[in-house]
Amino acid sequence: MKVGEFAAKASFSAVSMPDPDREINGVYAGDLLSWVMGNAKEDNLWITIMTNSNVIAVASLVDVSAIILAEGVELDEKTALLAKEKGINVLSSEKSVYELCLTAGSLL
Amino acid sequence: MGETLHFHYDVDGGNFTSAGDASVHVKRKLRQLGFPPETIKRVSIAMYEGEINMVIHAGGGTADVFVSPESVKIVLADKGPGIEDISLAMKEGYSTAPENVRSLGFGAGMGLPNMKRYTDSMDIESELGVGTTITMTVNL
Numbered sequence A: 001m002k003v004g005e006f007a008a009k010a011s012f013s014a015v016s017m018p019d020p021d022r023e024i025n026g027v028y029a030g031d032l033l034s035w036v037m038g039n040a041k042e043d044n045l046w047i048t049i050m051t052n053s054n055v056i057a058v059a060s061l062v063d064v065s066a067i068i069l070a071e072g073v074e075l076d077e078k079t080a081l082l083a084k085e086k087g088i089n090v091l092s093s094e095k096s097v098y099e100l101c102l103t104a105g106s107l108l
Numbered sequence B: 001m002g003e004t005l006h007f008h009y010d011v012d013g014g015n016f017t018s019a020g021d022a023s024v025h026v027k028r029k030l031r032q033l034g035f036p037p038e039t040i041k042r043v044s045i046a047m048y049e050g051e052i053n054m055v056i057h058a059g060g061g062t063a064d065v066f067v068s069p070e071s072v073k074i075v076l077a078d079k080g081p082g083i084e085d086i087s088l089a090m091k092e093g094y095s096t097a098p099e100n101v102r103s104l105g106f107g108a109g110m111g112l113p114n115m116k117r118y119t120d121s122m123d124i125e126s127e128l129g130v131g132t133t134i135t136m137t138v139n140l
């Protein structure tokens, strides 16, 4: 499934969606950046509650298809802009990490 | 591309926001040069972990990347405090990172292990009070 279609089906709001046609091939959830870099795969959805700008660098290096921010956490304006500049899709939701995993599991 | 290309970066010690700029730049260059995605990922993640370590643990440093058709070599050099026990530092989960760094999502103690895992060779030279130089190579 593509990121744009996924966001619409799950009714997640898009903080940044420069590339809605990115294909999703799996899910990784985690907040420790080295674990994400060691274990998340290219084209995964990455579910996290981290919001500092390093998250955008990690998403770009791993080449995830989108970041999903859980628990209603928000990016500040500068970081949201950075995500758009770097071509990183960022979705957000009020749901917990667990609920997001279930949602992704049922839709993908 | 017959010869070796060289990229040099200064890594700013106090700046978590720009940390990673050098790795992202290398990633873009390797993409332009047509390197395979898996190689690019290994190089850029190993370099990013090293870059972050210089920012967290050493007050900054320099990164030099040498790109040839056979390999990518990354040399990270700093004049920080040095690493007292390298085999301990290499252990998964070992970290001396302070709390403020942990709250950013760093300090999991997985940086050096990731660097080793994503590269074909890694050499650490470190002297207490003098600094640390880490050389990593990814073969094509």
Ligand SMILES: Nc1ncnc2c1ncn2[C@@H]1O[C@H](COP(=O)(O)OP(=O)(O)O)[C@@H](O)[C@H]1O
Binding pocket: B049, B053, B054, B056, B057, B058, B078, B080, B081, B082, B083, B089, B090, B094, B095, B096, B097, B106, B107, B108, B109, B110, B111, B112, B113, B132
């Ligand atoms: N460039 C460096 N200078 C001094 N100490 C370092 C350097 N890189 C790593 N270290 C030491 O090695 C430890 C383990 O590094 P790493 O595996 O990257 O974990 P982390 O950065 O999460 O603490 C660090 O906590 C630190 O004590």
Ligand SMILES: [Mg+2]
Binding pocket: B049, B052, B053, B107, B109, B110, B111, B112
């Ligand atoms: Mg580290």
